[in-house]
Structures are given as C-alpha cells and as structure tokens.
Amino acid sequence: MTDRQKFLYFIALHRTGLWVTALSLLLLVFPLVENNPYTLGLTNLIAIHAIVVLGLNLFIGYAGQISLGHAAFFGLGAYGSAIACVTFGLDSWLAMLLVAGLVALVALLVGIPALRLTGHYLAMATLGLNFVFHTILLQWDQVTGGPSGFYGIPSLSLGSFAFDDELRLHYLLWGLALLSLLLCLNLVRSGVGRGLSALAGDEIAAAALGVDTRRAKVKVFVLSAVLASVAGSLFAHTYGFISPDSFGIFVSTDLVIMVVIGGMGSIWGSLFGAALITLLPEWMDLFETYKDFVHGGILVLVLMFLPQGLITGLLDLLRVQLARLRQKNVTA
Amino acid sequence: MLRLEQLSKNFGGLPALSQVSFEVFPGQVTALIGPNGAGKSTLINCMTGVLQPSSGRVLFRGASISSLAAHQIARCGIARTFQNLKLFPRLSVLDNVLTGLTCEAGSSMVMAMLRLPYLRHRERRLRLRALEALDRFGLGDKADWPAAVLAYGDKKRVELARATVGNPQLILLDEPVAGLNAAETAAVGEQLHLLRRAGHTLLLIEHDMDLVMKLADQVVVLDSGQKIARGTPAEVRRNPRVLEAYLGCMEATA
Numbered sequence: 001m002t003d004r005q006k007f008l009y010f011i012a013l014h015r016t017g018l019w020v021t022a023l024s025l026l027l028l029v030f031p032l033v034e035n036n037p038y039t040l041g042l043t044n045l046i047a048i049h050a051i052v053v054l055g056l057n058l059f060i061g062y063a064g065q066i067s068l069g070h071a072a073f074f075g076l077g078a079y080g081s082a083i084a085c086v087t088f089g090l091d092s093w094l095a096m097l098l099v100a101g102l103v104a105l106v107a108l109l110v111g112i113p114a115l116r117l118t119g120h121y122l123a124m125a126t127l128g129l130n131f132v133f134h135t136i137l138l139q140w141d142q143v144t145g146g147p148s149g150f151y152g153i154p155s156l157s158l159g160s161f162a163f164d165d166e167l168r169l170h171y172l173l174w175g176l177a178l179l180s181l182l183l184c185l186n187l188v189r190s191g192v193g194r195g196l197s198a199l200a201g202d203e204i205a206a207a208a209l210g211v212d213t214r215r216a217k218v219k220v221f222v223l224s225a226v227l228a229s230v231a232g233s234l235f236a237h238t239y240g241f242i243s244p245d246s247f248g249i250f251v252s253t254d255l256v257i258m259v260v261i262g263g264m265g266s267i268w269g270s271l272f273g274a275a276l277i278t279l280l281p282e283w284m285d286l287f288e289t290y291k292d293f294v295h296g297g298i299l300v301l302v303l304m305f306l307p308q309g310l311i312t313g314l315l316d317l318l319r320v321q322l323a324r325l326r327q328k329n330v331t332a
Numbered sequence: 333m334l335r336l337e338q339l340s341k342n343f344g345g346l347p348a349l350s351q352v353s354f355e356v357f358p359g360q361v362t363a364l365i366g367p368n369g370a371g372k373s374t375l376i377n378c379m380t381g382v383l384q385p386s387s388g389r390v391l392f393r394g395a396s397i398s399s400l401a402a403h404q405i406a407r408c409g410i411a412r413t414f415q416n417l418k419l420f421p422r423l424s425v426l427d428n429v430l431t432g433l434t435c436e437a438g439s440s441m442v443m444a445m446l447r448l449p450y451l452r453h454r455e456r457r458l459r460l461r462a463l464e465a466l467d468r469f470g471l472g473d474k475a476d477w478p479a480a481v482l483a484y485g486d487k488k489r490v491e492l493a494r495a496t497v498g499n500p501q502l503i504l505l506d507e508p509v510a511g512l513n514a515a516e517t518a519a520v521g522e523q524l525h526l527l528r529r530a531g532h533t534l535l536l537i538e539h540d541m542d543l544v545m546k547l548a549d550q551v552v553v554l555d556s557g558q559k560i561a562r563g564t565p566a567e568v569r570r571n572p573r574v575l576e577a578y579l580g581c582m583e584a585t586a
Binding site: 183184186187189190191192193194195197198201202204205206207208209210211212213219220223265308316319320323324326327 | 380381382401402403404406407411412414418420421422423427430431432433434435436437438439440441444445446447451455458477478480481494
C-alpha cells in the first residue's frame with residue numbers, strides 16, 4: 001500500500017472515532033471563542049436535550065417504535081433528583097444514579113405491557129403516561145411544589161468544585177453528552193444495533209434472523225428512559241428550579257420532532273435535531289407565540305418530503321445517487 | 333432432521349392446512365410444491381414460528397419447536413428467505429448479510445455500548461465471513477452499496493447470502509427464483525446446487541418445475557392444504573393426483 005492508501009484506509013477504519021474526536025476538540029475550544037454566558041447557556045441546553053434525543057432516537061429510529069411520553073422520564077429524573085437532594089438531603093451524584101435506576105424500573109414495568117402495542121396505540125399509551133405524570137406533578141404539591149415548581153436545587157459539584165457557572169457546566173454537560181453519543185454510536189455499530197435496525201425495518205424478518213423482538217424493544221425503551229432521566233437530573237441541577245411545564249406532553253412532542261428532524265436512525269442527526277429545535281426560538285422573535293405551529297409545520301414538511309428525517313433523508317439520497325453513479329461506471 | 337406431524341392450521345374455522353406430515357432428511361433438498369393457495373406459505377410460517385399451528389407438531393432434530401417463538405427457532409439453526417424479499421433497504425449490502433449472523437454477534441446491549449476489545453475482534457471476524465458469503469454469490473464489489481439500489485436479482489442473492497452466512501442446519505427457501513429471468517434463475521440454481529454439495533439441508537418452496545426437478549431429492553405436493561403426494565421428482569411427475577391438481581389449476585386460470 002502506498003502512504004496515501006494507508007492514510008485513506010486509516011480514515012475509513014476510524015471514521016467514527018475521528019468524528020467524535022473532532023467534535024470533542026471543537027467543544028473543548030468553543031468557550032474560548034464564545035464566552036458569552038447566554039450563548040453557553042443555550043449550548044448547554046442543547047447538550048441536555050441531545051442526551052434525551054439520543055436515547056429516544058434509538059427507540060424511534062432503530063427499534064422502530066414511537067413514544068410520546070419521554071418528557072415523563074425526563075421529568076422523573078429532574079423531580080427525582082430534586083426531591084432526593086433537597087427533601088432527603090442525598091448526595092446529588094448518588095441521587096442521579098438512584099433515580100436513573102428507579103426510572104429504569106418504571107420503564108421496565110410500563111414497557112413490558114405497553115410495548116405489546118404498536119403504532120397509534122403505543123403513541124396513545126405513552127402519551128397517557130406523560131399526561132398522568134404531569135397531573136401528578138401539578139396535584140401532589142406537598143412533594144413536588146405543584147404548579148409553582150420546585151426551588152433551591154443545588155448545583156452539581158466535585159468536592160469543592162461546583163458546576164455553578166455556564167463555563168463549568170459547558171464542560172460537564174457536553175462531556176456527558178459526548179459520552180452518551182459514544183455509547184450510542186458503539187451500540188448501533190454492533191450486532192445488537194444491526195438487530196435493532198432489522199427490527200425497525202421488518203419485525204418478522206428480524207425475528208427470523210434470531211432477534212428477540214419483544215425483549216429488544218423493552219431493552220431499548222429502558223435505555224432511552226435512563227438517558228432521559230440522567231438528562232432530567234442534569235436539567236434540575238443546572239437551573240436550580242423546575243416546574244411541571246417543562247415536562248408536559250408538548251415537550252414530549254418536541255423531543256419527537258428533534259428525532260424526526262435530525263433523522264430517524266441517525267445518531268449524529270440527533271445532535272443536529274436537538275440543536276436546531278433548541279435554537280430556533282432564538283432566531284425568530286415571532287417564534288415564541290407560534291412555536292407549536294412552526295414545529296408542526298416543520299414536522300409535516302419533513303415527513304412529507306424526507307420521511308427518514310432531514311439529515312438521514314439527505315444522506316440516504318446522496319448514498320443512493322453515489323451508488324447509481326458507480327453502477328453506471330461499472331456497466332459503462 | 334425436520335419432521336412435521338399431522339400439522340393443521342385453521343383461520344377462523346377455515347382449514348388452511350390439514351394433517352400435513354412429512355420429513356426433511358439431512359443433506360437433501362426437499363421441494364414443496366403446489367398450486368397457488370395450496371398452503372405452502374402457511375406451512376412455512378407455521379414451521380418458523382410466525383404462525384402457531386392449530387394442532388400437530390413440528391420436530392427439529394427430535395425436539396418439538398412448534399411452541400417456540402420465531403427468534404428461538406432461528407437460534408436453533410433454521411434460516412429462511414422470504415417470498416417477497418425482506419431486505420433492509422437502508423442498510424448496506426454487507427450489513428444486510430451481517431444481520432444473518434445476529435445469533436453469533438452477542439445480544440448484550442451493555443457490552444455492545446462499551447465496545448470491549450473482544451467484541452471488536454468478533455465483529456471483524458463476522459465481517460470477513462459476511463464478505464466471503466457475498467463473494468460466493470458474486471456480490472463482493474457491492475458490499476457497501478445501500479441495499480435499496482440493487483437490481484431485483486441481486487437482492488435475491490443478498491437474501492440467499494444472508495440466509496446461508498450463519499451456516500444454518502436447515503435453510504427454508506420461499507420461492508428463491510420467483511420473478512427472475514432465465515439467466516438469473518440458472519445462476520441461483522447453480523448456487524443452490526453448490527449449497528447442497530456443501531452439505532446444507534434445504535427445504536425449497538418453488539413454482540419453477542425445471543428447478544425443482546433438477547434439484548430435489550424429494551418432492552412433497554400440497555393441494556388445498558392437504559398433502560397429496562410425496563416421492564422422487566420422477567414419481568411425483570407421473571402421479572395422477574398431482575397432474576389433476578396442476579392441470580385443474582391451469583384450466584381455472586386459462
């Protein structure tokens with residue numbers, strides 16, 4: 001092999017690793033270029049959303065299911081951490097782990113019966129779950145603080161080093177987001193991930209290849225719920241204040257929109273979708289008022305013209321075109 | 333190797349299969365033929381766990397598999413192809429073949445997320461095997477194409493590669509040459525010959541009589557959910573009940 005071939009082979013072999021490294025470096029130096037706390041606050045929120053969307057994309061894009069209730073797991077993480085830290089005085093990292101474990105259990109108990117449903121029925125069941133959760137947050141005010149929210153959640157800290165300003169949070173949140181990204185990328189590049197892609201493509205074919213479809217769906221559901229819970233805990237510690245409105249059904253649909261726009265079955269697209277929907281209100285003043293219209297409009301357009309999602313759809317088109325081109329070259 | 337005992341399947345009182353029994357012998361090609369609507373697809377679905385038989389048993393190497401789920405049957409070493417191709421269009425050709433090795437790839441999600449070295453090595457081995465399988469079917473140069481852009485004949489071959497890559501003990505082929513032209517049919521026939529010579533056991537569901545006659549050691553004929561004949565290709569071809577079923581069918585469609 002020539003040096004050039006060796007170089008190309010290296011790139012091809014370590015494509016994913018190189019992209020992750022590049023993104024990590026970019027995020028490492030980002031605060032040096034842009035140190036406006038407001039901007040960092042926004043990118044931090046992107047990181048939190050990205051963690052939820054990564055998990056949800058595994059469930060929607062890879063396992064081929066639908067959940068309109070992931071804001072509930074997000075909220076369980078947030079309120080769980082808040083209650084464990086403030087009401088019971090637990091260490092915040094320990095609380096985060098305990099709550100994630102608890103959410104895993106809840107997702108397992110919900111998932112086993114709910115994932116026997118498909119399509120619209122599954123969407124309704126998860127939507128119902130979210131609705132119940134939201135109502136509990138509002139009504140059980142001795143514990144949750146009710147409609148006025150939960151105040152005074154402490155910042156996360158390591159020893160005496162508190163993650164209490166945007167810069168420090170940037171490194172913490174993006175560090176965890178990148179970790180989630182890496183874990184998800186590993187998963188989809190494995191045999192398990194191929195099994196999941198098969199499941200999304202055709203359940204009967206997947207089963208005929210040895211994929212335990214029911215178990216796989218529940219596992220991915222639990223995994224996505226745990227990621228949502230961790231993101232929720234981070235959300236609570238980042239803002240110090242949470243209220244039921246952050247975990248309602250419209251947040252769930254926004255999360256689904258992030259998945260769809262980024263691209264179903266695209267791990268990288270999840271980052272893009274989370275970033276776009278988080279930033280959109282900043283770019284358009286009118287947006288706040290007509291947010292739901294704009295989100296709905298984007299969703300309809302994407303589903304009409306690129307049903308695989310914006311990024312995945314465009315990439316798929318590109319791959320197909322490239323392959324056609326090569327086919328022509330071969331036959332010519 | 334595979335034995336069906338008095339297998340019946342009713343759909344809401346309508347019998348689709350009644351009391352079908354036959355045996356598939358190791359190292360042989362057993363062909364299952366019959367006019368449209370004879371119950372061939374129902375039979376294969378009952379064997380692979382997609383449908384539950386209403387009564388009767390399916391024995392694989394002496395153990396009943398009729399109550400197992402589809403993925404458990406696949407893990408016993410029974411692979412299948414589908415009549416109306418079930419490739420995953422968004423995956424590359426190579427990844428499609430790799431899904432045929434799902435049973436060997438490991439199923440622990442946590443291990444997969446950590447991508448431990450032993451999994452990376454296993455992944456590399458599986459990849460090599462999938463590439464070999466693609467080469468056997470003459471598709472090595474299209475490994476990284478998205479499956480969606482392949483021509484129909486190529487897709488059929490990818491499905492064959494996927495079904496055989498895991499060295500299953502029994503391969504169920506649901507109309508492998510349906511919709512192919514003569515040259516492609518001959519090519520697939522050649523592949524099936526090679527599979528048989530390599531010692532694979534095949535159960536072939538097929539309409540193409542030339543292929544069946546050339547390939548099969550044993551032919552089972554279904555009509556209206558009942559087994560009407562069983563024997564060597566030559567015997568079956570002379571069987572008056574078979575002639576009647578097929579000619580009757582042809583008259584009806586003419």
